[in-house]
Amino acid sequence: xxxxxEVDGRQLAITALALCPGGSIPSADLSEALADLPVGNPPTLxxxxxxxxxxxxxxxxxxxxxxRGRPQAVA
Numbered sequence: 001x002x003x004x005x006e007v008d009g010r011q012l013a014i015t016a017l018a019l020c021p022g023g024s025i026p027s028a029d030l031s032e033a034l035a036d037l038p039v040g041n042p043p044t045l046x047x048x049x050x051x052x053x054x055x056x057x058x059x060x061x062x063x064x065x066x067x068r069g070r071p072q073a074v075a
Contacts, residue, residue: 001052001060002043007070015043016065018052047071 002015019025025048034042052060 001062001065003062003066005066005070012044012070013042014045014047014065014071016047016049016052016060018049045071 001017002013005012005014017025030046037043047065049065053064055061
């Protein structure tokens with residue numbers, strides 16, 4: 001899911017994904033998934049989240065993630 005967050009007057013496009021427990025995503029798979037986006041329009045950040053809250057129709061809810069603001073880098 002991709003959502004927008006404003007930081008310092010600039011709109012950031014953040015793509016969030018939740019992995020299955022113990023899961024990972026190889027960089028080649030991630031590159032392939034992002035390759036389908038329009039040229040010059042990739043997300044600003046990729047945010048791996050432990051879970052996504054879902055609506056009654058099982059669609060990811062944007063507001064809980066967007067409300068957190070810009071994700072912080074993990075060392």
